[in-house]
Amino acid sequence: MKKTIFSVFLTVLTAFSYAQQNMTPELLWKLGRVSALGISKDKKYVVYNVGTPDIAANKTNSRKYFVSLETGKVMPLNNIDSLLSDASVSPDGKYKLGDEAVLMKKIIASNLYADLPKSNAYIFDNLNNRHWDTWEDGYFDHVFLTEIKNPKNKKDLLEGDPYDCPTKPFGGAEDYVWSADGKMVVYVTKKKYGTAYATSTNTDLYAYDVASGKTTNLTEGLMGYDLNPSFNSKNEMAWLSMKRDGYEADKQDIMVWNGFSKMNLTAHDDRIHVEGYKWSEDGTKLFFYAPIDGTLQLFEVSYPGLTKMMPVIRQITHGDFDVNGITGQVGNTLVVSRADMNHAAELFTVDIVSGEMKPLTHVNDAAYAGIALSKTERRMIKTTDDKEMLAWVIYPPNFNPAKKYPTLLYCQGGPQSPLTQFYSFRWNFQLMAANGYIVIAPNRRGMPGHGTQWNESISKDWGGQVMKDYLSAIDDISKEPYVDTARRGCIGASYGGYSVYYLAGIHQNRFKSFISHDGVFDLKSMLGTTEEIWFTDWDMGGRYWDKNNPDAQKALAAFNPSELVGNWNTPILIYHGGKDYRVPLNQGLQAFQAAQLRGIKSKLVYMPDENHWVLHAQTAMVWQREFYKWLEETLR
Numbered sequence: 001m002k003k004t005i006f007s008v009f010l011t012v013l014t015a016f017s018y019a020q021q022n023m024t025p026e027l028l029w030k031l032g033r034v035s036a037l038g039i040s041k042d043k044k045y046v047v048y049n050v051g052t053p054d055i056a057a058n059k060t061n062s063r064k065y066f067v068s069l070e071t072g073k074v075m076p077l078n079n080i081d082s083l084l085s086d087a088s089v090s091p092d093g094k095y096k097l098g099d100e101a102v103l104m105k106k107i108i109a110s111n112l113y114a115d116l117p118k119s120n121a122y123i124f125d126n127l128n129n130r131h132w133d134t135w136e137d138g139y140f141d142h143v144f145l146t147e148i149k150n151p152k153n154k155k156d157l158l159e160g161d162p163y164d165c166p167t168k169p170f171g172g173a174e175d176y177v178w179s180a181d182g183k184m185v186v187y188v189t190k191k192k193y194g195t196a197y198a199t200s201t202n203t204d205l206y207a208y209d210v211a212s213g214k215t216t217n218l219t220e221g222l223m224g225y226d227l228n229p230s231f232n233s234k235n236e237m238a239w240l241s242m243k244r245d246g247y248e249a250d251k252q253d254i255m256v257w258n259g260f261s262k263m264n265l266t267a268h269d270d271r272i273h274v275e276g277y278k279w280s281e282d283g284t285k286l287f288f289y290a291p292i293d294g295t296l297q298l299f300e301v302s303y304p305g306l307t308k309m310m311p312v313i314r315q316i317t318h319g320d321f322d323v324n325g326i327t328g329q330v331g332n333t334l335v336v337s338r339a340d341m342n343h344a345a346e347l348f349t350v351d352i353v354s355g356e357m358k359p360l361t362h363v364n365d366a367a368y369a370g371i372a373l374s375k376t377e378r379r380m381i382k383t384t385d386d387k388e389m390l391a392w393v394i395y396p397p398n399f400n401p402a403k404k405y406p407t408l409l410y411c412q413g414g415p416q417s418p419l420t421q422f423y424s425f426r427w428n429f430q431l432m433a434a435n436g437y438i439v440i441a442p443n444r445r446g447m448p449g450h451g452t453q454w455n456e457s458i459s460k461d462w463g464g465q466v467m468k469d470y471l472s473a474i475d476d477i478s479k480e481p482y483v484d485t486a487r488r489g490c491i492g493a494s495y496g497g498y499s500v501y502y503l504a505g506i507h508q509n510r511f512k513s514f515i516s517h518d519g520v521f522d523l524k525s526m527l528g529t530t531e532e533i534w535f536t537d538w539d540m541g542g543r544y545w546d547k548n549n550p551d552a553q554k555a556l557a558a559f560n561p562s563e564l565v566g567n568w569n570t571p572i573l574i575y576h577g578g579k580d581y582r583v584p585l586n587q588g589l590q591a592f593q594a595a596q597l598r599g600i601k602s603k604l605v606y607m608p609d610e611n612h613w614v615l616h617a618q619t620a621m622v623w624q625r626e627f628y629k630w631l632e633e634t635l636r
Contacts (some may be wrong), residue, residue: 020372021370022371023372025621025625025628028430028624029053030367031363031367032051032364033050033053034050034345034346034347034364035051035325036048036337038084038085038327038328040066041085044069044070046347046360047084048065048067048361050064053620055621057617059617060617063076064076065077067360067361088173090210091178094147094149095148095210096146096148097145097185098146099165099166100142102142105140108137109121122136127194128195128198130581132582133577134581140162141164142158142159143185144156144157155213157176162193163190165187165188166188167190167203175189175227177229177231180233181235183211184210186206186208186231187206188206188227198533199534200246201248204217204219205217223244224241224242224243224244225250228277231279232279232283233282234283236257236258236283237257238257238277238303239254239257240252240254240277247459248535249416251455253267256303258306263303265301265302266311271450272290273418273449275288275289278329285300286303287299287329289326291448291449292449293390294392294420295319296418298316298317298323298336300316321338321421323336323338325337332351332352332353333350333352335347341374341376341421342373342374342376342430343423344364344425346360372434373430375394376421378393381442381476382476383472385465385468389444389469391440391441392419392421392440392443393440394432396437401482403482405484406438406489407483407488408489409442409470409473409490410439411492411500412492413493414447414494414495415458415466415495415498417448418447418448419443419447426613426624437631442470442473444469444473445461459538460539460551462539463502463555463559466499467499467502467506486512487512487635488510488512489511489634490503490504490513491515494519497518497520498561499519500519501516501521502564505563505564505565505568509570513570514570514572515630516573517574517576518575519583519587521590522560523555523559525587527540527544529584529586531582532582540552541554541555571601573605574591574592574595574603575588576604577608577611578609579608579610580611582611582612583612589604
């Protein structure tokens with residue numbers, strides 16, 4: 001009898017394993033993309049959106065749902081206003097906040113010359129002439145305060161100023177909020193224009209007093225980014241803050257202002273770089289998520305108020321996954337977004353005391369039930385300066401250690417962004433592994449979650465120790481008998497793309513293939529064409545014409561990939577977006593032209609409508625198909 005049961009079980013298990021298929025680009029782009037919208041007014045439901053890519057239509061369709069926190073029942077939602085509070089309306093219901101574009105500078109020729117209405121020329125006398133993927137047209141987003149009963153009574157809170165709120169390029173409605181008592185509006189802006197704007201990260205929080213019309217700078221003297229203000233029920237304000245002007249990857253802390261004084265709640269913990277936060281219901285603590293040891297985890301920090309007690313930080317969740325968003329609190333439960341390298345984001349509940357997590361949404365459960373998952377594991381690697389470096393290793397489904405596999409070194413962008421258990425719809429480790437590749441992804445120098453010194457050591461040293469970290473990672477995994485050292489590749493985007501270009505000149509025949517997306521190729525022309533000058537100023541240590549600046553001169557002499565092209569001897573695939581103004585198109589064109597003139601097998605995928613990312617469904621499919629076609633040609 002037992003033998004019969006076992007045989008049936010084995011048959012079912014075998015059939016199930018055969019029924020599963022490996023991830024493909026087509027399957028990846030059928031997955032629903034879950035994002036929380038909020039908790040209902042009555043605290044009974046969580047409202048969320050599911051975006052589903054439509055490859056044929058080259059767009060993403062969206063549908064809203066709400067799920068019961070008590071029963072888990074899911075229902076489609078037609079009217080979001082019926083469940084969620086409108087944060088743009090003042091607590092007394094008299095006013096509404098919104099933003100709209102206002103013409104502040106005449107930059108387009110047709111605005112300057114009324115008799116030339118068909119001219120599309122732009123005339124600039126300052127920098128910040130383009131940002132991210134958009135040219136400056138003289139229109140600036142301003143916050144407006146509108147009387148609900150008399151909509152014609154509308155106040156521009158930035159009247160007369162060529163400044164943006166929401167902030168460019170990613171700010172939204174979270175950049176302007178009501179105080180809990182409804183007496184003031186706090187908004188985020190950078191009160192700098194042109195070249196001053198392009199060389200500074202100093203955003204501030206401004207409070208507009210509704211009764212008097214007076215505006216006050218609440219963060220005067222705080223010189224870095226100040227973002228994401230929010231109030232608790234006691235009218236105390238929290239926000240995210242960085243110390244140093246021009247350093248966009250500075251340690252990001254939670255600050256609180258109680259109307260009299262400011263307190264930094266997370267400065268005392270060197271590990272903590274806060275990615276996002278939410279006030280607790282009672283206003284005595286804040287929940288936040290931050291990178292730690294190769295993951296994003298949920299934490300809480302106490303707010304001592306007017307006392308001089310040290311804020312206490314406690315880690316709530318633990319595990320090999322990312323908590324990448326906080327929706328809100330209902331009693332002893334938090335609702336968060338969670339992902340890992342095998343699963344796109346879904347919503348989970350978290351017990352605040354125990355840290356126990358339970359899935360709340362199941363948008364992609366059925367899809368993943370038919371997909372063979374990849375094994376991921378941590379690997380500790382000794383670096384050339386005798387440090388311990390974490391690396392993630394991702395193995396193909398049904399991995400067989402007796403076989404030999406082609407292996408990819410993944411180079412993270414940023415350069416100071418965490419490499420955690422993220423799930424990307426482009427750089428998807430699950431898909432790479434499903435195509436038969438082992439992936440090693442090192443937490444090299446320049447990543448938060450391993451202490452401030454580890455994170456900051458990459459600045460002004462782009463081609464230094466971090467490159468040794470990369471080579472240590474590929475050399476370490478190559479000791480394993482299942483790694484085919486004759487079939488190793490190197491891939492990455494942005495700073496990761498720079499890393500690919502640089503490693504192509506120093507790898508000493510370790511790699512048989514390279515793939516670079518939107519990578520920095522030439523540091524001199526990068527300064528001359530990028531839009532955020534503060535970035536190159538800080539990370540390169542200065543400008544190439546400053547002959548007395550050793551950091552800048554070292555970067556140009558020793559860390560410039562274009563200076564190493566004479567050593568290139570390996571096939572390379574290059575992607576670049578036509579609307580990428582962060583790492584402009586000329587970087588990819590220069591690299592491709594150099595490879596072609598060197599007689600190296602190379603390919604350029606130019607995407608005219610894409611920025612630093614790939615956002616259109618059909619172009620994303622082209623990206624994936626060319627990616628695996630190239631690897632098939634060069635590593636098989």
